[in-house]
Amino acid sequence: MKNISDEEIIKLILKNNRKSQKAFAVILDRYSERLYWHVRKIVISHDDADDVVQNTFIKVFRSLHLFRGDSRFYTWLYRIGTNEALSFLQKKKQHQSEDIDDHIVALAGTLQSDEYFDGDDIQQKLQQAIAQLPHKQRVVFNMKYFDDMKYTDMAEILETSVGALKASYHHAVKKIEAYIQNEGSEN
Amino acid sequence: MSTKQNINDPHLKQNPFAAPPNYFEGLQNDVLAQVSPAKSKVRFLNAHVVRYAAAVLLVAIGSLWLFTYESTSQQDMLANALAVHIDAYDVEMLEYYAETGTESELADEADLYLVNSAYVSDDVLLDLENE
Known part of the structure; x- marks a missing residue:
């Protein structure tokens, strides 16, 4: 699956069969590290970055059917990851009143x-x-x-x-x- | 005297952050475990099984209750009819005894047992043999 485009992989995931898991594993393999470093620079702490990245991928998996392909998949993924990281900081601010x-x-x-x-x-x-x-x-x-x-x-x-x-x-x-x-x- | 730091220095542009060893393999496994369809599928199946089981149980309880209710009613009716019949018989017999001035030959429970079990004493059998 290494040479397949992101869009083709998304189609495989959305078929919701036995291959869906494998297809999503390819997405994780392609983007988890890059997204982690992007998020890590926003939230600074490793533990916080770990939480944000996991939540981002879970949200992406559950809302893949909403991805219309107007933009490239990776920019859509980064948008969700960035918003998750900023929301995370916002929630921390509410808890710590700073x-x-x-x-x-x-x-x-x-x-x-x-x-x-x-x-x-x-x-x-x-x-x-x-x-x-x-x-x-x-x-x-x-x-x-x-x-x-x-x-x-x-x-x-x-x-x-x-x-x-x-x-x-x-x-x-x-x-x-x-x-x-x-x-x-x-x- | 300080020297001006050039932020375009390639060294500064390197990523200074680190992650725990084998973190990314673990991260991928953690995410896959959380989006695993097996979990949600089992939950989905269980919900259906529970719903069907509950429906079947409800119907079974209803049927049993109706059956028991009807049986009990039939048994009650029969018992009531018999009681009425026996009472009527007793009243008739009492009226008969009152009119004729006699008493029942079945004076006590011991006599009633002998009649019901067709008991025949040895004396009677001996008399019968002699006849």
Whole structure:
């Protein structure tokens, strides 16, 4: 099934027979790792990313019949994953009565002691700088900076115009450069 | 004096996060286990079996109740009819005894047993043989 397109695999899954499980396993094999890293950069913690990714795939499986093929499957999957991650942070905010962005700043501050963070000092500083951004701008920055995603794909996923995304990324870069510069001069 | 950090440095663009060993294999298995149709199918089948069993049980209980009710009614009617008949017989006999001034020859339960079991004493048999 490795050479079959996503759309063909979805048709197999929707037949709802013995092969459906195998077909969905191919989707998981193709996208679980990529989606995990995308979500992980949004929620920071491994355990939270694990919850969000599992929920995303379960939702995708249960609502595959609603996928009309207007957009590519992977942009549809990323849209659901991004929305799940942001909703997850929103729920955390309600439980912990703090702002989403404050929560992320606090998490980024603990990365040095995180078992599943391999970055050095400058990489940690970059994560702290990214954490200062408003959460939607943070998502845009991560997708462009780390994944080098095309603006057209990002526009499909985030349902925004390419122009707005370019402006958002430009502002994010400026803020991050200023943050790192200030941190460097303080130390 | 600080040096300006270039954020276009390829080192900075590397993914700094890590995942537990074999995490992705486990993740795929966990997701597949949660969307497994076997679970929902069994639940679906069970729901039907329970519904059918409940319906059959309900019909069976209803039928049994009706049958028992009818049987009981028939038995009650028969018992009532017999009781009325026996009472009528007793009344008739009492009237007969009152008119004739005699008493029943079946004076007690011992006599009644002898008649019902067709008991014949040895004395009677001996008399019969001698005749």
